[in-house]
Amino acid sequence: MPTVYITAPRDAARELASFLVEERLAACVNVVDCESFYRWDGTVHEGDDESILLAKTTAERYGDLKTRLEAVHPNDVPCIERFDEADVLDSFAGWIDEEVREPSPENSETT
Numbered sequence: 001m002p003t004v005y006i007t008a009p010r011d012a013a014r015e016l017a018s019f020l021v022e023e024r025l026a027a028c029v030n031v032v033d034c035e036s037f038y039r040w041d042g043t044v045h046e047g048d049d050e051s052i053l054l055a056k057t058t059a060e061r062y063g064d065l066k067t068r069l070e071a072v073h074p075n076d077v078p079c080i081e082r083f084d085e086a087d088v089l090d091s092f093a094g095w096i097d098e099e100v101r102e103p104s105p106e107n108s109e110t111t
Contacts, residue, residue, distance in 0.1 A: 001056075001057075001058060001084070001085045001088050001093050001096060002057055002058070002059060002084050002085065003055065003082075004053075004054070004055040004057060004066075004080060004081065004083070005052065005054060005079070005080075005081040005082075006052070006053040006054075006069065006078070006079060006081075007034075007051070007052055007053070007075075007078075007079040008050060008053060009051075009074060009075070010033060010049045010050060012074045013031050013050075013051035013053060014031065016029075016053060016073065017031050017053055017055075020053075020065065020069065023068065024061075024100050024101070024102060025057060025061055025069070026056055026057045026065060026100060027056045027099035028055075028099075029053050030054040031051050031053055032051060032054070033049070033050075033051050034050055034051065034052050035047045036048045056096050058097055058100050060100075061100045061102075062082060066082075
């Protein structure tokens with residue numbers, strides 16, 4: 001049961017989190033504001049306002065999450081890292097499995 005660590009500009013974080021949940025790529029996404037320090041194109045950037053997104057998904061949906069997120073992420077080189085949870089509460093794992101399951105055609109919502 002992977003948790004995906006993602007960083008994004010603060011002004012994009014909420015939209016990305018909603019996208020992941022609405023598309024059933026993640027059961028839940030926590031958004032935590034932070035300051036980032038990094039080197040980019042030979043320049044050190046200090047204290048950039050960013051957000052950390054922690055997305056709970058399944059091994060089966062991780063590939064789709066990574067591909068879809070990379071396509072919509074505003075950064076040229078997005079931080080998308082997979083953490084595997086070897087020890088997770090069974091009831092929590094069951095909830096995640098249910099929420100990221102692709103809907104079957106007969107059960108899909110129509111808008």
